[in-house]
Amino acid sequence: MNIFMKACRAIRALKGIIRLQALIRGHLVRRQAVASLRCMQAIVKFQALVRGQQVRLSGAGCDELKKCRRGKAT
Secondary structure (H helix, E strand, O other): OHHHHHHHHHHHHHHHHHHHHHHHHHHHHHHHHHHHHHHHHHHHHHHHHHHHHHHHHOHHHHHHHHHHHHHHHO
């Protein structure tokens, strides 16, 4: 009976360790996902900034801006 009790305690301890590992892994995965999303947001923001500059500096961008302004005036 004593061996059985020790085995049950050992199994319970292992289950606790496994739960703790799962919690830690989940936290690390979430943290990595947040970091990836922030990087993607920064890239998209930078792309929009560059695209806006290109449009403003090109002749076609000026034409489009004039069309938009005319459209709002009427």
